[in-house]
Amino acid sequence: MDGEFAETGLRPPEPVGADDPRVETFRLLVGIVDRLREPDGCPWDREQTLESMTPHLVEEAHELVEAIETDQDESISDEAGDLLLNVLLVARIAQDNERFDLTQICEAICAKLIRRHPHVFGDAEAEDSAQVLDRWEQIKKAERAEADEDSSALAGIPRGMPALLRAMRVSGKAVTAGFRWSDVAGSLDKLREEMGELESALPPEALASLGSPDLASGDWKAIDHELGDVLMAAAFLSSYLGRDPETLLKRALTRFEKRFRAMETDLDGDLQRDLDELVVAWNQVKQRED
Incomplete structure (x- = not known):
């Protein structure tokens, strides 16, 4: 070697x-x-x-x-x-x-x-991990170009990855390539914008339904599109904050399951109650955690 x-x-x-x-x-x-x-x-x-x-x-x-x-x-x-x-x-x-x-x-x-570690095995220097990652991507892109492979900044992200992890990788690579908001506030504004577009895509009968409403296929196509954009914008915001959206969602699910099970215990397994009563029970569980 x-x-x-x-x-x-x-x-x-x-x-x-x-x-x-x-x-x-x-x-x-x-x-x-x-x-x-x-x-x-x-x-x-x-x-x-x-x-x-x-x-x-x-x-x-x-x-x-x-x-x-x-x-x-x-x-x-x-x-x-x-x-x-x-x-x-x-x-x-x-x-x-x-x-x-x-x-x-x-x-x-x-x-x-x-x-890809010339700062360790050669004479290059790297002051922090950000420089290491930037150089890694530069070397990787040059290797792909030399091999006549996909040289896009987004190349090399497996499509089989869990969607939230893939969103984090896509966002990170886009930012490294220069496609970025000036600050986190810009990413948060984008999430608000996508939420507004989702709300506009939801017809009144969808907002008033208790389950999956009976909508025209065109309505569903628009809703699916905007809901997907909301999820992606939320994942991108996590990435901008340097947080792993997959891990954050796992933790949120763990909290929900723990609270839900505690609420079931408090209500002796009977959840066929008014929503107001369930909300009170849910909040009591949260207060005990605090």
Whole structure:
């Protein structure tokens, strides 16, 4: 790998020693995955394909995030191991199909990390994380242009990401590219503007309905459009404030569920009451939290 960077001024670090316990343990894990995929290995592991691994990767990633949110070291370690196992299975499945292997995966990510950290492995300087992220995006864009790939500032954002996370990434990249409000107030004004457009798109019968109203398809198209814009504007505002909208919504849902369950307990499970009575019960739950 040193030769790859000989003309760039970048200096890869020395690999960790073979006696490093992390190396020994990782070698054992690779050996276990190889054994599982052998002809007389585990039937389930041998049946897996890259496509069949997709839901498992998503599930394990979510379980790791949930473990981190609970701040339990044992759970975090366990779920991180499950995710690592799935990545190694992907590598071995690809190797068995002569597509790529673990060596290529590791070489590619090592080269990428060295290229995109010239302030660590070269002579460039970075005073703060904002400069690091800006340079990362610049290098990434140059690499895409050189490879004749999509060089848009919005390139590289997976469409399969949860919508709120994707909104945060899109907003962040747009801001980095220069498409930004002068301040947070501008983003808040945009949210108010979208709320006004949503209100205008809602016909009187929709505002007066208790559920999904019977509207013409044209009305629904306009409502869906404006409601989507409201959600996006709210996510963009979160991004402008430096907050993760996905995490914020998760926390809000957790609060709602906790309060709702407490209200159910207070009312002995009977929620078939006047709204005013339910609001009083809800506020009592909130007051107890304070």
